[in-house]
Amino acid sequence: MKKSIYSILFTFVAIACTTGFANAQAAKGDPGNISLNAYVPEQIENFPPIAATMLSNKLNQLISANGVSSGYNDRFIITANLAVLTKDLLATAPPMTALTVNVTLYIGDGIDGKKFSSHSLTVKGVGTNETKAYMEAIKLINPNDPGIKSFVADGKSKIIDYYNSRCPIILKEANALAAQNKFEEAISMLAGVPDASTECYNKAMAAAAPLYQKAIDRACKTKLAEATNLWNANQNLDTANAVGEILTSIDPQSSCYGEVKALSNKVAKKVQEVDKREWNYKFESEIGLKKDLIKAYRDVGVAYGKGQPKSVTYNVRGWW
Numbered sequence: 001m002k003k004s005i006y007s008i009l010f011t012f013v014a015i016a017c018t019t020g021f022a023n024a025q026a027a028k029g030d031p032g033n034i035s036l037n038a039y040v041p042e043q044i045e046n047f048p049p050i051a052a053t054m055l056s057n058k059l060n061q062l063i064s065a066n067g068v069s070s071g072y073n074d075r076f077i078i079t080a081n082l083a084v085l086t087k088d089l090l091a092t093a094p095p096m097t098a099l100t101v102n103v104t105l106y107i108g109d110g111i112d113g114k115k116f117s118s119h120s121l122t123v124k125g126v127g128t129n130e131t132k133a134y135m136e137a138i139k140l141i142n143p144n145d146p147g148i149k150s151f152v153a154d155g156k157s158k159i160i161d162y163y164n165s166r167c168p169i170i171l172k173e174a175n176a177l178a179a180q181n182k183f184e185e186a187i188s189m190l191a192g193v194p195d196a197s198t199e200c201y202n203k204a205m206a207a208a209a210p211l212y213q214k215a216i217d218r219a220c221k222t223k224l225a226e227a228t229n230l231w232n233a234n235q236n237l238d239t240a241n242a243v244g245e246i247l248t249s250i251d252p253q254s255s256c257y258g259e260v261k262a263l264s265n266k267v268a269k270k271v272q273e274v275d276k277r278e279w280n281y282k283f284e285s286e287i288g289l290k291k292d293l294i295k296a297y298r299d300v301g302v303a304y305g306k307g308q309p310k311s312v313t314y315n316v317r318g319w320w
Helices: 019-027 049-065 130-139 146-179 183-191 198-233 237-247 257-275 293-306
Strands: 006-010 035-039 076-090 096-109 114-127 279-283
Touching: 035 049, 049 076, 049 130, 076 146, 096 130, 096 146, 114 130, 114 146, 146 183, 146 198, 183 198, 183 293, 198 237, 198 257, 198 293, 237 257, 237 279, 257 279
Parallel strands: 006 279, 035 076
Antiparallel strands: 076 096, 096 114
């Protein structure tokens, strides 16, 4: 057989998820997909913009160092308030500014404005100006400090409590979105339920299954139509390759996948007739490229979240 000039690799998705798997994950107490967003409010008085960026980076370090994901769900935030306790001008060469800063960290529901946990610490920084002194102080916030770890753990626990208590509302809202054909948004909501909220998590995964099927079926029809129109307009090797790029993004579990394979065979036959070259799909299920259903849900949720405009307004009134 001739070596293929352009062989498109397609992962054959193997659905390998059961309720037992979900229960096993939850039994471990793994917070799974608990997500926090780093948020630096404008209310911090006289806080230099460069230092604000550095503080945001530090908050993201706290997130990653304490077993939490970042940016999946816009609702829950980790934020901070900084207050200067002392400010001294040091008679050195060059003159230096020394700051003693009280930092209070908060985790909470930024949408409803409910604070879940807080932790205060004091740090000091010295620099050639106030901005640099702030930055040196922020550097001393240690993500692995036992007090910070306890603070984050408390915040995680409260987030799990949120899902446990609001599960019926979450399921109802997801169903309402699905009724409007907003399948990806509904899946994103359901996939955001953390593993450790065992009962709600299992209900959410069960509710997500038919919505996921509807989402991939709709995507299949849309992409298949796009690929078909492209091929009908211009049947050459370059177009065949462009068609292949579209077809490789279609989930094999979708209802119109038989038509996808039919178009693939049609394109391959034409390329062989005109260019005397092979053009084919290579299904790789035999080498174990598998994608479990829960990960598929979360991938949909992440993709949906990334596609939304970042215009969330957080409510932290009364947190400090």
